[in-house]
Amino acid sequence: GAVVSQHPSRVICKSGTSVKIECRSLDFQATTMFWYRQFPKQSLMLMATSNEGSKATYEQGVEKDKFLINHASLTLSTLTVTSAHPEDSSFYICSAHNVEGQTQYFGPGTRLLVL
């Protein structure tokens, strides 16, 4: 089946630094990718929709200047957490839409810990 990868799988950084997370669709092209955030014992909350070649669409309450999204190609979207703070520590999950199968495939997630 379709595979979506994320890199890194785990990252620890100091407060104030920026962290980039990559999401790749490995065997299909994805015009749309989604970024979710999952807090412990909570569900996934959509942060933004990433469209190839255009600006991302952010959900209400998500700071676009803090969570920078770049969908540079049909197989790669990146999420950059700028000036990270401890409250940004979370599990970040991306998904990619397989146009042919009309199904979303999820990446394995990236656990971010900001000290």
Added chain:
Amino acid sequence: GNSVTQMEGPVTLSEEAFLTINCTYTATGYPSLFWYVQYPGEGLQLLLKATKADDKGSNKGFEATYRKETTSFHLEKGSVQVSDSAVYFCALSEGGGYQKVTFGIGTKLQVIP
């Protein structure tokens, strides 16, 4: 807006027991409904889906029926195994799965031998 309500759990069952995880939804249109599973340390995997009323999704012995009259999509399995231990998320999408997905809180299932 759209929302999904499911029991939080954890649900603890003995091997070979019957499983039901309830899920109800609120949507403005006619959504597609999904169950996703997240095994420990892994990402979400689509378990099954149903795209219209009365459809039954099934996979790996799990099944769920899209009930429009009760706005429900309960997950069932007749005989659970230890390997079914995971977190199960009920979800909906108004775009057939290629629009944003609204998730329930997730139900942790633990199956003991």
